[in-house]
Amino acid sequence: MHAANHRSDAQALFDRREIEKPLDALQRIWGYPDFRGKQADVIQHVMTGNDALVLFPTGKGKSLCFQLPGVCMPGVTVVISPLVALMRDQVDELRALGIEAECLWSQQSEEESRSARSKLRAGKLKLIYVTPERAVLPGFSDLFGNVPISLIAIDECHCVSSWGHNFRKDYLGLGKLKELYPGVPRIALTATADPHTRDDIIRQLQLDDAAVFVDSFDRPNITYHIAERDNARTQLLRFLQRHDGSSGIVYCLSRRKVEETAEWLNKQGIKARAYHAGMDPGVKADNQDAFRMEEDLCLVATVAFGMGINKPNVRYVAHLDLPSSVEGYYQETGRAGRDGLPSEAFMIYGMQDIVQRQRMIDEGDATDEIKRIERAKLNALLGICETAGCRRKAILSHFGEAAPARCGNCDTCKNPVETWDGSDASIKALAGVYRTGERFGAAHVIDVLHGKVTERTKKFGHDRLAVFGVGKELSVHAWQSVFRQLLALGYIRVAHDEYGALKLEPSAHGVFKKDVAVILRRDTIDTVRKRERGKPVVAATRAGLAPENDKLFQALRAERLAISKSLGVAPYVVFPDTTLIAFATIRPTTEQQMLSISGVGATKFARYGEQFMAIIVEHFGN
Ligand code: ADP
Ligand code: ZN
Numbered sequence: 110m111h112a113a114n115h116r117s118d119a120q121a122l123f124d125r126r127e128i129e130k131p132l133d134a135l136q137r138i139w140g141y142p143d144f145r146g147k148q149a150d151v152i153q154h155v156m157t158g159n160d161a162l163v164l165f166p167t168g169k170g171k172s173l174c175f176q177l178p179g180v181c182m183p184g185v186t187v188v189i190s191p192l193v194a195l196m197r198d199q200v201d202e203l204r205a206l207g208i209e210a211e212c213l214w215s216q217q218s219e220e221e222s223r224s225a226r227s228k229l230r231a232g233k234l235k236l237i238y239v240t241p242e243r244a245v246l247p248g249f250s251d252l253f254g255n256v257p258i259s260l261i262a263i264d265e266c267h268c269v270s271s272w273g274h275n276f277r278k279d280y281l282g283l284g285k286l287k288e289l290y291p292g293v294p295r296i297a298l299t300a301t302a303d304p305h306t307r308d309d310i311i312r313q314l315q316l317d318d319a320a321v322f323v324d325s326f327d328r329p330n331i332t333y334h335i336a337e338r339d340n341a342r343t344q345l346l347r348f349l350q351r352h353d354g355s356s357g358i359v360y361c362l363s364r365r366k367v368e369e370t371a372e373w374l375n376k377q378g379i380k381a382r383a384y385h386a387g388m389d390p391g392v393k394a395d396n397q398d399a400f401r402m403e404e405d406l407c408l409v410a411t412v413a414f415g416m417g418i419n420k421p422n423v424r425y426v427a428h429l430d431l432p433s434s435v436e437g438y439y440q441e442t443g444r445a446g447r448d449g450l451p452s453e454a455f456m457i458y459g460m461q462d463i464v465q466r467q468r469m470i471d472e473g474d475a476t477d478e479i480k481r482i483e484r485a486k487l488n489a490l491l492g493i494c495e496t497a498g499c500r501r502k503a504i505l506s507h508f509g510e511a512a513p514a515r516c517g518n519c520d521t522c523k524n525p526v527e528t529w530d531g532s533d534a535s536i537k538a539l540a541g542v543y544r545t546g547e548r549f550g551a552a553h554v555i556d557v558l559h560g561k562v563t564e565r566t567k568k569f570g571h572d573r574l575a576v577f578g579v580g581k582e583l584s585v586h587a588w589q590s591v592f593r594q595l596l597a598l599g600y601i602r603v604a605h606d607e608y609g610a611l612k613l614e615p616s617a618h619g620v621f622k623k624d625v626a627v628i629l630r631r632d633t634i635d636t637v638r639k640r641e642r643g644k645p646v647v648a649a650t651r652a653g654l655a656p657e658n659d660k661l662f663q664a665l666r667a668e669r670l671a672i673s674k675s676l677g678v679a680p681y682v683v684f685p686d687t688t689l690i691a692f693a694t695i696r697p698t699t700e701q702q703m704l705s706i707s708g709v710g711a712t713k714f715a716r717y718g719e720q721f722m723a724i725i726v727e728h729f730g731n
Contacts, residue, residue, distance in 0.1 A: 128181045131156070135177060138206050140710035145170050146324045152177055155260055155294050160319035162266075162311060163298040166326045168421075168447035171298045172199060175262035178296075179236040180208055184257035185229065188238045190264045191277055194397065194417035196238035201678045202419075203236060207712030212238035230254040241268075242279040245289065258293050261286055263314065266297035270309035274437060275415070280313075287315045295319070300443060302326040302508040303436050326439075326508055330446045331454050333500040333519040335493070337590070337632050338459035341429055342373065348427060348455050349379055349407060356400065357425035358418075359409045360432070360441055364388075370429065371409040384410035401679045404670070412441065420679065421448035422686045428456035431466055434486040435493060435507045448687050458494055460551060460593050463487075467603045491597035497526045497630040531591060531629035535600070535620050537580050538591050542601060542611045544576050545569070550609045551592040555585055590632045598627070654690055661728045662693035668724055672717060683717065684708055696725050 131152050135141050144152070146165065151174045154161050165171050176199075179186030190196045196212040203210040211225035211234055228234050229252060243249060250258075263269075269280035286295060297314055301307070311317065336344060345359065359374075361367045364385040374381035380403075382396040400408045401420060408414065412433070426445045432438040438456070446452030470483045493503045500519035505512040515522045541554040556563055557571050560578025571577060580588065592611070595601050600617045604610045619625045654662055666680075666689060673680040684692075688708030697703040703718050704711075 128156070128183070131177055131181060134181050135173075136710075138180065138208065138710045138712065139173070139177075140704065140706070140708050140713065142707055144173075147322050148173055151296070151322050154320055154322075155296050156182060158292075158294050160294055160316055161296045162307075162316050162319045162321045163296060164302070164307065164322065165298070165300065165324045166302070166328055167300045167443040168328065168330075168449060169324055171264075171300070174298065175260060175264075175296050176203065176208070176236065178260050179262075182259035184259035185232075185234050185253065186236045186260040186262060187244065187258055188236055188262045188264060189241050189244050189283065190238055191241065191268050191275070191280070192417045193240070195264070195419060196240075198401070198419040198679070198682075200236075200238060201682045205678065205682045205713065205716075206710060208236070209234045210236040210238070213243060214240060226252055230256065232256045240279070241277065241283055245282045245285050250290075258290060261290060261293055261295045263295065263297040265299060266310050266314060267299040267301040267306055269313040270301075270306045272303070272306045272309050274433075274440060284313055284315050300440070301436070302439060302510075304509060326510055327501065327505060327512065328443060328446065329516075329518065330449050331442060331452050331518075333442070333454050333504070335456045335458070335500065335520065338457045338461075341457055344457050345370075345427060345429065346374075346377055346379075348425070348453075349374070352425050352453070354405050355422070355424035356404055356406050356420070357408075357423055357427065358414065358441075358444060359407060359427045359429060360412060361409060362411070362430035364411060366429070367409050367411055374407060374409065379407055380405060381407040381409055384408055384414045386411065386413040402673070404666070404680060412437065415441070415444070418444050421681050422450070423447070423452065424450075425453045425455065427454075428458075431458045431462040431494075432456075432490065435490050435504065436486075438490060438493070439504060439508075448681075448685050450686060450690075456494075460589055460596075463491065463593065463596055464550070464603050464609050468609070471604075488597065488599060495594050495597040495630060497521065497528045497628075527631040528628050529631055531594070531627045532620070532623065532625075534580070534583060534591050534629075535595060535627040536623075537576065538588070538595060539600065539613060539617050539620060541576050541580070543613060544574050545571055547604075547612045548607065548610045550603075550611060551589060554592075554611065555580075555588045558583075558588060559585070586632070591629060594629050595627075600627075654693060658693040661696070661725065662689060664724050664728060665689045665692055665721060668720060672720070684713070684721075692721060692725060696729065698722055698726055698729070 131149065132144070135144065146169055148170055151161055151163055156178045163171055163174055175186060175188060193214045196214065200210045200212050209228070211228060213222060213225055229237055263283055265275070268275050268277040269283060270276060295316070297310060297316060297319070299310065311319070338344070359370065361370055364387045367383050367385045371381045371383040382399055384393060384396050396408065397414070397417065400406055404422070423445045426442045428438070428441070432441055442454035445454060466487055470480055470487065473480065475483065489507055493500060493507070496503050499515050499522050501516040502512040502514060517523070537558060538554070541558050545554060545557060553565055556566055557574065557577055558580030560581060562572055566572045583591070596603070600614055600620060601611050602614055604612050620627055669680050669683045669689065672683050685708055688706060691706045695702070695706065697706060700714065700718065703709055703722060704714055709718070
């Protein structure tokens with residue numbers, strides 16, 4: 110390896126144009142007409158021998174930022190990836206494009222491993238995927254013989270930070286790469302939007318000299334919808350029925366709930382499978398594989414199911430429980446719609462989620478400092494759940510990004526929520542908490558406000574309090590909403606060391622004294638339900654496809670499935686949905702027309718072009 114001279118070598122080759130121009134390679138191999146966002150800048154930067162930190166949201170096309178340099182530069186690009194499933198997916202995709210790529214992982218068969226290593230030494234590979242622990246193993250560089258390493262890519266680089274989610278101990282060792290391979294450019298990539306984690310990545314990976322490329326974290330094709338829990342299963346079913354025929358993920362907090370929900374969905378006629386860390390490894394792998402291969406499967410999972418998902422056509426992500434934080438919510442919902450087609454993020458939550466989550470924090474064995482951070486994270490998330498404004502704006506501003514006041518593509522923008530001056534109601538609610546001695550949960554306080562004579566109200570003499578019966582003007586449901594919002598706004602908290610009793614926070618004073626007005630959102634559970642019921646059931650996969658092209662689209666989809674099964678790869682490896690939609694709309698029947706469609710490169714055309722054209726010709730005029 111002549112690593113030390115690498116920077117100047119790369120520049121010289123680039124200047125002499127011995128390397129294929131990136132745009133030419135993009136069009137010839139990937140069949141994409143142009144780069145997206147900042148891809149071209151990143152690629153130019155690393156191909157001239159410099160380090161880069163790439164912070165793009167999911168779906169913006171991070172992989173291309175190292176795959177394309179890997180193809181164009183002399184030598185081999187090493188890609189470090191945390192999960193075998195991810196590595197194999199990408200290798201499948203690269204091979205489908207006619208690019209020589211392999212991966213090395215511990216449980217690989219001896220034969221596969223030997224074949225990969227001999228291709229590597231012979232200089233036949235453009236990219237090699239490895240796990241983080243292997244990359245820093247002594248003797249790793251011996252595997253390459255005389256073949257130079259062109260670039261080192263560290264994918265999912267947020268795994269190096271114990272701040273964010275998905276911390277992986279073996280990522281910590283990757284800081285050594287700088288000394289181990291001096292002069293070899295490094296590119297680290299992540300979809301993590303949290304500034305604290307970013308700083309940590311730079312420090313841990315010694316990327317001080319790297320240029321940082323940040324793209325907007327907005328995911329405009331994802332519709333956000335957060336609803337109050339009414340009847341969770343009915344709400345979920347109604348949501349899933351709108352997505353009939355496409356794939357998505359349903360997140361639950363506990364393993365048991367995952368199993369029960371999956372079983373129940375199957376009984377309702379929705380094809381569902383379960384996924385969580387406690388499952389038999391064989392079944393787990395099988396279910397994950399089914400999710401990759403099938404186009405209409407609902408995967409019910411805990412957050413253990415996450416990073417390994419490369420599938421571009423995940424059409425929806427539903428949360429049946431509150432996620433851990435805004436970061437978690439953003440990451441999990443971000444798994445929808447990588448292909449840029451319309452997708453939906455749906456969450457239902459209620460008072461119980463807040464109580465449960467606060468209990469988990471309080472009863473955990475973290476330090477007080479960490480607990481304080483976790484509470485702040487929970488409150489930030491509740492703020493997004495309870496906002497009367499645009500959800501997208503709230504999410505983006507959490508990450509420090511400016512956004513227009515209204516996105517037009519979230520529930521609160523589509524059905525603006527009414528707000529009301531809840532100052533008087535809040536005073537009653539807070540007085541109810543105070544007068545009952547800050548020893549009870551919302552249910553009992555609501556009984557008191559309603560003037561309901563129960564065993565408890567009698568036993569504690571609460572039927573003799575001045576607040577007894579002062580809140581009859583609001584329903585139980587409306588009072589629950591008031592308490593939830595008071596929690597989200599930080600006027601009260603739940604004390605878990607006292608069986609979930611509500612306590613006043615110091616800021617409640619201002620409400621009592623009428624220093625602050627408490628503006629609350631009016632819950633729209635009923636109106637949302639009515640509106641949704643009337644919506645036609647259209648599989649979002651076919652979004653933007655005219656009805657007269659649907660038959661052709663289905664035929665093309667069937668062909669793709671047959672090819673993918675015969676090759677043992679996921680359907681999107683053959684062609685993504687976006688390309689099939691373009692086939693069905695534009696109906697190319699010549700090589701030239703076919704190659705002009707995004708996603709059709711030279712290799713894919715040579716392999717599958719005729720087959721798909723034959724179907725188009727057959728359907729032509731139908
Ligand atoms: P990320 O890793 O950032 O989530 P991917 O690399 O998986 O995103 O890319 C998302 C999708 O966008 C993939 O299907 C990919 O092939 C496609 N894509 C990437 N770059 C381009 C481009 N320049 N033009 C068209 N499609 C692209
Ligand atoms: Zn909005």
